Amino acid sequence: xxxxPLQYSISGQDVQLLQxxxxxxxxxxAEAGAMVFMEQDINFSAKMGDGSGGVVDKLFGIGKRxxxxxxxxxxxxxxxxxxxxxxxxxxxxxxxxxxxxxxQLDGEVICQKTAFLAAALxxxxxxxxxxxxxxxxxxxxxxxxxxxxxxxxxxxxxxxAVVRKQLRDETLRLETGCLVAFSGDIxxxxxxxxxxxxxxFGGEGMFLATLSGSGFVWIQSxxxxxxxxxxxxxAEAHEDNKG
Numbered sequence: 001x002x003x004x005p006l007q008y009s010i011s012g013q014d015v016q017l018l019q020x021x022x023x024x025x026x027x028x029x030a031e032a033g034a035m036v037f038m039e040q041d042i043n044f045s046a047k048m049g050d051g052s053g054g055v056v057d058k059l060f061g062i063g064k065r066x067x068x069x070x071x072x073x074x075x076x077x078x079x080x081x082x083x084x085x086x087x088x089x090x091x092x093x094x095x096x097x098x099x100x101x102x103x104q105l106d107g108e109v110i111c112q113k114t115a116f117l118a119a120a121l122x123x124x125x126x127x128x129x130x131x132x133x134x135x136x137x138x139x140x141x142x143x144x145x146x147x148x149x150x151x152x153x154x155x156x157x158x159x160x161a162v163v164r165k166q167l168r169d170e171t172l173r174l175e176t177g178c179l180v181a182f183s184g185d186i187x188x189x190x191x192x193x194x195x196x197x198x199x200x201f202g203g204e205g206m207f208l209a210t211l212s213g214s215g216f217v218w219i220q221s222x223x224x225x226x227x228x229x230x231x232x233x234x235a236e237a238h239e240d241n242k243g
Contacts, residue, residue, distance in 0.1 A: 005101065006120050006153040007084075016097045018089045018118060018155055022079035028087065029074045029125075030118040036088040041081025046073045074125070089118050091157035093224055098162060098180070103151040105216065110188070111156050111181035113144045114224070120152030145188075156181055160222030171212040177223030184215020 006028065007021040017036060020028050032046065079085045091097070097117060100109055110128050119125065128147035148154045158180040165172065167186065176190065189210045211217055 008099065008153065008155075010097050010099070015094045016090065018097050019086050020089070020118065021084050021086045022077070023084055024079055024082055027076055027078040027121040028118055029076050029121055029123070030089055031116055032073055032075050034089040034091070034117055035075065035077070036090045038077065038087040039085040041079055041083075041085045042077055042087050043080050044075055044077045047076050048073055076121070089155070091117060093159065095157055095159040095220065095222070096162045098156050098158060098218060100148065100154045100156065100181075102148060102154055105183045107149060107151060109148045109154070109156075109181050109183045110145050111148065111218075112179065113146050115156040115158065115180055116146055116148065117155045117157045119148065119154035120150075123148060123150040123152045123154050156218075158218065158220035159224050160220055162221070163219045165217045165219065167211065167214055167217060169214050171210060172217060173208045173210050174219060175223075176207060176209045178219050178221070179209050179211075180218040180220045182211055182215060182217045184213065186211050186213040186215045186217070 006026075007023075009019050011017045011019065022028060022042070035044070038044065077087045102109065102123065113127075116125055124147075126147040126149065128145045148156075162180065167184075173191070182188065189212075190207045191210050
């Protein structure tokens with residue numbers, strides 16, 4: 001039987017904060033460093049794995065994260081008091097927090113490896129390699145993706161504004177860094193963005209992500225990589241002007 005969904009609220013506009021209210025003995029997992037505050041009676045500990053599955057599944061998942069250079073640890077927050085208590089999480093850069101009820105998304109969502117923020121205990125956070133190697137070598141953002149699986153609540157983070165599009169046996173193309181997550185029977189790949197002239201002078205990059213099938217796609221307006229490039233370019237120009 002499915003556990004009751006996590007109680008949560010999301011505050012803010014451009015820099016959002018997720019507040020999760022835990023019942024006594026209830027636990028939420030999060031990426032290391034995501035916690036902003038925690039009320040009394042909330043205890044936390046860093047543990048290998050997400051706490052889901054058996055011993056073999058845990059070891060297999062930890063091995064995949066190690067091979068792909070991902071952190072082996074998640075932080076587990078548990079309410080050890082007798083009344084509900086809250087813990088708050090935020091991502092390290094401006095953007096939007098997306099709540100995902102996996103039970104309503106066929107039990108699985110694939111997301112960018114940096115998108116995961118927090119989830120109910122029991123949600124499996126696994127590594128998902130793209131089916132096509134070209135998606136990794138040319139996709140820029142995404143040979144290593146994360147698979148969120150289960151029937152609980154999960155929360156992911158995206159840069160800037162977020163649009164959710166529903167595909168009904170159709171194809172969507174987008175800049176690879178703007179892809180946050182997708183669900184359902186969707187096939188992910190990477191294709192050339194157009195002719196040689198368009199690729200060289202169009203400013204949209206040489207490759208686009210292609211998503212085909214039926215399901216939901218979450219798109220971000222400002223990938224962190226794009227924001228970092230603009231900041232670096234501004235800093236370099238500022239230093240040149242000073243010189």
